[in-house]
Amino acid sequence: MFPFERREIILDASRRSKRVTTDELLQLTGSSIATLRRDINYLLDKGNLKKFRGGVFYVEKPELKGNFLYKHRMKLFYREKEAIGIAAQEFIKDGDVLVLLYGTTTIHVARQIDPNKNITLITNGIDIVDELRHKPNIKVIVLGGIIDYSNNCIEGPTVPKMLCEFNPSKVILGAGGITGEKGITNYEFLGSTTVSEIVKLVKERIVVADHSKFGRNVLTNVMPLSDVSVFITDSGIQEKYIGLFKDYSIDYRIADIKSPSRVP
Template sequence: MKTKRLVKIEEYIHTKGSATLDELCDYFGVSKNTIRRDINIILQDGSIEKVYGGVKSVVNYGLTPFEHRNIVHATAKERIAQLAAAQIKPGDFIFIDSGTTTRSIIDYLPNDINITVLTNNLDIMNACALHPNIALLSLGSHYKRETRSFVGLHMEAKLSQYNISKAFMAATAVSIHSGVTNSDLMEHEIKKNLVQIADEIFLLVDDSKFEKATLLTYMPLADVSTVVTNNPIDNTYRDFFEEQQIKLLIAE
């Protein structure tokens, strides 16, 4: 219930632009002490800031609906997903992040492959359910329609029990300076904890994502093991990947 309320409070503030504490208390039917505790949690990720008598949004999340984002660069995303799927071997325990590029990975796996998949994305769960030899584990407790994924707070304890061999991660934007970023507070919580426990991190991004940044950095770009993208990229990034010993896979 608390996680769901935090999501709703965050969405309310970003939709309205700002809100007083009294307004939030009335709208969500909770005490001022409860609102203050909730606000303090959301403040930790920097998406809002305190103002006199309340809080205001410091970013326009601008989340494009999932079905619309899936149309943009669709061919490139399919090729990236196919190349990423080729990196999965029988016996792997993998995490597949929620995203319009990562969602197609399962479609390119052999029907009889024997692996374990951990995910928080509804479409990936449905795809895994069609593979009899895939053991499926899920994350998150609250369904977020905008991203077709399940989210939640305080994931450290739950994730620490898993030995993830490969994590296939999505991102809203990527840059050398800002790292690997996303725009959703609740998904950020899962991403930043997951990449800390995975043996290998595969970053799946089409060429439109480079040299951009959004609000929340969930890992430095140097922490990525392999970048899977679709077009030859700028030499600045090629040099950086070589220097950091990051493998680069190009989906032609």
């Protein structure tokens, strides 16, 4: 396991439980006590954690409430996102016309698409376009608008307007936060407005999100849970959030994270 993976596990555990013991972290990370101490000291120096006797607790930093740098977010929960990308292939059929929106999880969906499938894929993700360049059977349509280099995407009011020219049967999108109260939320105001307008135009809405996104709301609302058709997440999800799927009669898949590879 890479250092950033261990540290994200530590942060995730402390964020969710507020307080977490050293013994619990040893079990979660599978690391030695010496390695765990180094990781904890690193996070203490960054101001992400504070110590108590026998463990640590999470410190909410204002800069972490906003959007992470895209390259950094690509590394977070990499194996979970990869597994979700594999699981999402069940919903991509030969002959489909679908929308795949930008994101650090949806890029894994694009990466796993069978190059022999004949599909039409509509996207606003710059890295998704790049990912599909070696899959000539996939017809890629790029939605036009304002380029946001910080998130490798195209956004703005012209994006959903252009989508009106097509008839996709499904949309696959990520999420910044997921709760029963607010539904799907996202970090960027303009990007979220673009996404919320797009999902209104497509009947089947598939949300791909790793377990860390559940139980938190971020900046702007995208859509309520009642509008979600399918959730695809990973096996790190807590049971209480699986209950949300059942409460809202949402179909769901839980991806196994044992087999996917690590960050290349």
